Amino acid sequence: MTSIILANSNVAFEQRVRRAFANSNGQLTRWPDEIVSSDTTLAVRELADAGAEIVGIGPNGDVALALDLARAFDADHPEIAVILVATPTKDFWEEALRARVHDVLNPDADDVEIRTVFQTALETSKRRRSNLLHEIGGAAPSGRVITLIAPKGGSGKTALATNLALALSYGDENVALVDLDLQFGDVAGAMNLHPENTIADLAGLSDNFATATLKVFLTAKSNSLFVLCAPESPAEGEEVSERSIERAVRLLADEFEFVVIDTSAGLHESTLTSIELSTDLVFVCDLSAAAVRATRKVIDALDRLGIDQQRRHFILNRADSKVGIDVADAAAVVGLPVAAMIPSARAVPLSMNHGVPVVESSPRSPVGKSFLATARLFSETPAKRSGWLPVRSRS
């Protein structure tokens, strides 16, 4: 049962939250006393001991104290999602983001907004709670980060990334798809999305932007699939720093069960950043000798860099093409078993041109089934957690 505690609140606001949550299976409590003390650590401990999963602070009381409380929650109980109820001025927002609050709720918000903010806070809190439990047990957060890699352009990364992400979102889990082909990424086109914001918008943010900010930049494909689309122009992509990519991936992995990352051909700095944050690497390759050899070179390069913590998967695209190399040859050169094979099918380019991935338009076709089977490699096996070390400097 959900436990929401409202601190420094009042009866009128409590009733509005109660109304917004009518019919939901949760427990809403208003903290009886105003928190006025400077001992925020103690206040946080008491609220945590009372079983809070979400704490709403305000609209009464001093905003500076509310921010202090938020910081104390972040330090001592990061699994508890904090919502500040206050007029969101720009300065206040910036402070709130630094304090890693879940959201700032305008005291005049309507029922729908109140419900949405508390509902997403609940999901965040649940995920953080389970992540922390994993960490205590020696594992890292539950969000699984899957980066697709192909040294050769046109190997099928985008075809696979879009179908894989969509297929994973058909389960019970939430998926984020990141288009890290910063110059020419076209996940948006392949999914018929018209993003208002893109990954380029990260460029204008401070280094420790918050989840709430990042969420604004996502484009919804469905209720369970959200896409961080590539910039409109190659020039915009150049403005996006490695640090902001790293932060975005980490935040997404805190929020989503799966983060699928499409990359550009080659091994760019941004791809290396995403590789180091990943739990799983997917090497996508067709049966051309050049692509197979290049894949091997990338794997060797990662080994030399000591990037060997992630689970590696080798996926053959256009696996039925008769071009002289067979599946066994490819596996031998690459040095990995073939985890899945995607046949060649006209439906793939057609679907990308129409913006409807194959798993949506023809899930029962052989190629549709092969994408769905590829998704099961991830949904049915536990992640090997280890790609969560701080990204090393490569300079």
Ligand SMILES: Nc1ncnc2c1ncn2[C@@H]1O[C@H](COP(=O)(O)OP(=O)(O)OP(=O)(O)O)[C@@H](O)[C@H]1O
């Ligand atoms: N299994 C397949 N059968 C037929 N066509 C395919 C298949 N996979 C990919 N294609 C087509 O090959 C082209 C390249 O695929 P895709 O864009 O997915 O590759 P990519 O690795 O993302 O390329 P880039 O490196 O340029 O981003 C596209 O036109 C796509 O529709």
Ligand SMILES: [Mg+2]
């Ligand atoms: Mg691509």
